[in-house]
Amino acid sequence: MGKQLKNKSTIIKILIIIISYVIVTVLLKSGLLNRQYTSLLVPMAINIMLAVSLNLVTGFLGELSLGHAGFMSIGAYAGALITLNLDLPMPVEFTMAIIIGGLIAALFGFIIGMPVLRLNGDYLAITTLAFGEIIKSVLISLKITNGARGLSQIPIYSNYKNYTLVFILMVITVVTLTNFVKSRHGRMITSIRDNAIAAESIGINVGRYKVLAFTVAAFFAGVAGVLYAHNVSILKPTTFDYNKSIEILVIVVLGGMGSIRGSIIAAIIMTILPEFLRGADEYRMLLYAIALIVIMIFNHSKIKEGLMTNRTFAKLFAKKKGEC
Amino acid sequence: MFASIMEQLINGLRTGSIYALIAIGYTMVYGIAKMINFAHGDVIMVGAYALYVCIGVYKLPVLPSVIITCIFCSVLGVVLEKVAYKPLRNAPPLAVLITAIGMSYLLQSASLLIFGATPIPFSSIINVKSIVVGGITISGITIVTLIVTIIAMIILTLFINKTKAGASMRAVSEDRGAAELVGINVNKTISMTFAIGSFLAAIAGILFICQYESLKPTLGALPGIKAFVAAVLGGIGSIPGAMVGGVILGIIESLSKAYISTQLSDAIVFGVLVVVLLVKPTGLLGKIKKEKV
Numbered sequence: 381m382g383k384q385l386k387n388k389s390t391i392i393k394i395l396i397i398i399i400s401y402v403i404v405t406v407l408l409k410s411g412l413l414n415r416q417y418t419s420l421l422v423p424m425a426i427n428i429m430l431a432v433s434l435n436l437v438t439g440f441l442g443e444l445s446l447g448h449a450g451f452m453s454i455g456a457y458a459g460a461l462i463t464l465n466l467d468l469p470m471p472v473e474f475t476m477a478i479i480i481g482g483l484i485a486a487l488f489g490f491i492i493g494m495p496v497l498r499l500n501g502d503y504l505a506i507t508t509l510a511f512g513e514i515i516k517s518v519l520i521s522l523k524i525t526n527g528a529r530g531l532s533q534i535p536i537y538s539n540y541k542n543y544t545l546v547f548i549l550m551v552i553t554v555v556t557l558t559n560f561v562k563s564r565h566g567r568m569i570t571s572i573r574d575n576a577i578a579a580e581s582i583g584i585n586v587g588r589y590k591v592l593a594f595t596v597a598a599f600f601a602g603v604a605g606v607l608y609a610h611n612v613s614i615l616k617p618t619t620f621d622y623n624k625s626i627e628i629l630v631i632v633v634l635g636g637m638g639s640i641r642g643s644i645i646a647a648i649i650m651t652i653l654p655e656f657l658r659g660a661d662e663y664r665m666l667l668y669a670i671a672l673i674v675i676m677i678f679n680h681s682k683i684k685e686g687l688m689t690n691r692t693f694a695k696l697f698a699k700k701k702g703e704c
Numbered sequence: 705m706f707a708s709i710m711e712q713l714i715n716g717l718r719t720g721s722i723y724a725l726i727a728i729g730y731t732m733v734y735g736i737a738k739m740i741n742f743a744h745g746d747v748i749m750v751g752a753y754a755l756y757v758c759i760g761v762y763k764l765p766v767l768p769s770v771i772i773t774c775i776f777c778s779v780l781g782v783v784l785e786k787v788a789y790k791p792l793r794n795a796p797p798l799a800v801l802i803t804a805i806g807m808s809y810l811l812q813s814a815s816l817l818i819f820g821a822t823p824i825p826f827s828s829i830i831n832v833k834s835i836v837v838g839g840i841t842i843s844g845i846t847i848v849t850l851i852v853t854i855i856a857m858i859i860l861t862l863f864i865n866k867t868k869a870g871a872s873m874r875a876v877s878e879d880r881g882a883a884e885l886v887g888i889n890v891n892k893t894i895s896m897t898f899a900i901g902s903f904l905a906a907i908a909g910i911l912f913i914c915q916y917e918s919l920k921p922t923l924g925a926l927p928g929i930k931a932f933v934a935a936v937l938g939g940i941g942s943i944p945g946a947m948v949g950g951v952i953l954g955i956i957e958s959l960s961k962a963y964i965s966t967q968l969s970d971a972i973v974f975g976v977l978v979v980v981l982l983v984k985p986t987g988l989l990g991k992i993k994k995e996k997v
Contacts (some may be wrong), residue, residue: 444798483813495978498985502740506936507981509929510974517971528967563722629787633802665813673788680795 397551404543416655421540422611424651425550426591426604429629431643432557438629439638440561441593442573444505446627448511453620455481455490455514455602456609457525462692463610474537474610481606482599487519488515489598493591500576519617525578537610547609551589551661553600558640560582560596569593570638634675710840712962713955718846718915719851725908726931727938727946728860728948729901735877735941736897739800743784743807745928751777751817751909752919756826766829780893781902790891816921823978828914834871849911854906857947860900865944873897877941930957933977939990948988 404421405415430452437445459481463473493510499507519525538546560566571579580586609615626638627650635646653671657664678684717903726748733741754776758769788807792800818922832844875883883888912927913919930953938949953973960972980988 387735420801426899438798444801454845501982502734502940502983503936503981503987507978510933510977513929514978515973517974518969519969521965521971567959592829604742630802630805633798662817664811666817669806669809669813673810676795676799676803677791680799702961 396620401544402548404547406496408540408543409416409625416658417652418540420651421543422538422546424648425543425546426608427628427631427647428550428582428644428653429553429600429604429607431626431635431647432554432640433597433604435559435592435632435638435643436557436597437634438567438632439636439643440566440567440573443500443590443591443593444502444629445508445594445597446505446622446625446629447508447510447515448597448625449620449622450492450508450512450515451489451601452605452608452624453483453519453599453615453617454598456483456615457519457531457605458484460531460603460609460662461524461617465536470535470537473535477610478603478606482602485602485605486595487597488599490591492598493594494642495616497587497590509625512620512622512625514701516617516620518634519550521618525615525617528617530614530628531609532614534609534613534615536613538607539611549603549607554644556638557596557600561640563593564587573638597686630672634672708840708962712958714840714842714846716887716955716958718849718954720934720951721849722908722911722915722927722949722950723931723934724947725853725856725904725911725953726949727926727935728943729905730932730935731938731943731946732873732897732901733941734935736853737785737789737894739789739797740804741784741789741901742801742804742928743811744901744905745924745931746811746943747777747781747784747905748909748912748927749921749972750780750811751906752913752923753819753828755829756908758823758920759829760824760826761826766841769829770910771913773910773923775901777902777906777909778899781898782958784900784902785895785898812921812925814909819919819921821921824919826913826915826917826919828917829910831838832913833953839937845911845914849915852907852911854988858906860943869893869896896942911940924959934975936987937977937989942987942989942991945987945989952988 390673391672406419417474430448434445434448437443437448459477461478462477466473466476470498495504495507501521520528568579568584569592571584572586572589576586631646631650632643634650635642637645640703654664654668726744729747730741733739733744734851748825751773752774755769758764758772759766764772769861784807788803789800793804828845830845830848832848834841834843835847866875872883872888872893873896875886875888876890880890883893908927908931909924912923916923931950934949934953935946936949937953938945938947953976956976957973958970960969984990
């Protein structure tokens with residue numbers, strides 16, 4: 381019975397993936413989407429990847445990370461430098477860029493994960509922020525990254541014309557991370573979040589798993605960075621400041637910590653929202669800020685509590701429990 | 705060589721004391737409300753604009769303008785707390801953090817709407833002549849900045865250690881529940897903390913704007929984040945720590961800008977922070993909390 385249920389939910393998940401792919405294809409081919417929304421497809425996928433990977437650190441490991449954009453920038457620069465300097469056919473070059481970009485970001489995730497062994501809470505948060513800023517200033521001062529002017533004319537491999545590729549990478553990221561979280565290692569990471577001391581006392585190597593979570597998250601952020609670089613074709617170090625990290629964090633928190641599905645939904649909403657508010661023009665950022673505050677206050681208000689305990693609403697949300 | 709190093713040190717002291725003023729706001733709010741007030745940097749920006757409105761638009765004299773600016777920022781701090789943070793008093797810290805980020809965006813975009821994106825030039829209100837001591841020139845702004853900072857810090861220290869209100873603040877930061885039990889009005893104390901922090905931020909904003917003489921809606925972001933780093937460096941929650949952290953940060957920044965590289969100065973500042981935290985995980989003067997099962 382249990383296995384059957386599991387199979388059923390797997391089939392449903394595969395169906396959801398296929399249906400969303402078909403929807404995107406239909407929307408693109410039929411020309412229903414205007415240019416602005418078409419150009420949002422890839423950023424949406426990138427945001428989903430970033431949010432889901434940050435969720436591993438913030439939601440499942442329970443450590444606040446404010447330097448996720450740093451990993452993204454490392455991936456983006458590494459990938460861009462590979463495709464700029466190698467003259468190989470696109471599939472070879474791009475595959476290399478994605479793998480190497482991800483790996484270098486993972487290496488930095490490993491290095492940055494080290495201080496985690498000694499720090500926690502807000503001190504760790506500020507350290508990740510510091511690392512993000514260090515990466516940014518090193519990128520500005522290095523010659524190979526062309527300093528503050530950044531890299532340009534990066535071949536465009538992952539824009540909306542290649543959305544299938546981006547979609548596949550996004551699905552791989554989400555599926556890998558979902559399975560990772562459900563695996564033995566993932567369970568250990570979650571147990572560290574729930575109670576680090578208890579986890580340690582049953583023999584879990586807390587330090588090792590913390591570093592592991594950082595490394596895996598950095599890898600996928602790096603891959604997202606490679607996609608970003610080959611979508612916009614221009615890289616500037618200032619794009620990846622702490623505001624970018626905070627943007628990703630906002631998605632994770634809005635979607636719900638430790639909820640991969642929530643991260644995906646929030647990433648979609650937060651990518652569309654600024655574009656949707658474009659009609660409001662100069663009031664866009666103001667509305668965005670107000671929306672953010674109102675959502676946060678609403679999420680923790682008595683009104684929501686009342687709604688959740690209300691019978692009809694409780695039925696609607698009941699399904700959510702016990703899934704991740 | 706000696707004179708140039710001294711000049712850089714004094715420059716560092718000036719920037720550092722501005723950082724320290726801002727860092728105190730972060731650290732006090734952290735100590736009492738246990739939250740990182742990300743909108744604090746933008747209070748500096750609001751202070752700078754308020755001063756500009758008083759002097760540049762309404763042509764008020766300097767002293768009333770400064771007083772109005774400080775009061776305006778204090779009120780703003782209290783309003784921020786009442787509107788955005790109070791409803792989340794019992795929410796998880798991250799939710800409060802995101803709300804604070806939302807507030808920061810809100811203040812930035814509001815001032816962008818009101819004043820526009822083009823930087824507004826603003827001439828300094830400090831007209832003190834620079835003095836030369838033993839071949840070292842100290843500019844007027846530096847003197848005023850240092851004096852103002854020292855006075856503010858002395859008053860703050862006296863206030864926290866000698867008055868009843870200060871005692872209640874210390875009590876709330878020690879143990880909120882116990883403070884409530886002995887009859888301290890926690891809400892009032894938290895509001896007061898925000899008011900004091902924002903008051904100091906307004907002073908920092910005024911000093912900052914006299915130094916850089918140009919206004920834009922994002923001017924508070926960078927000093928805000930540096931001051932936050934300073935607060936953590938000194939040990940967040942500790943007021944003397946924030947002062948020390950701010951000054952150290954300013955000096956490191958100014959020395960590395962002068963002798964190493966302008967572009968790398970940020971990396972060095974943050975690098976020092978990481979090293980300090982690795983050696984002393986709770987900052988220079990922070991209290992070490994024992995983990996309990």
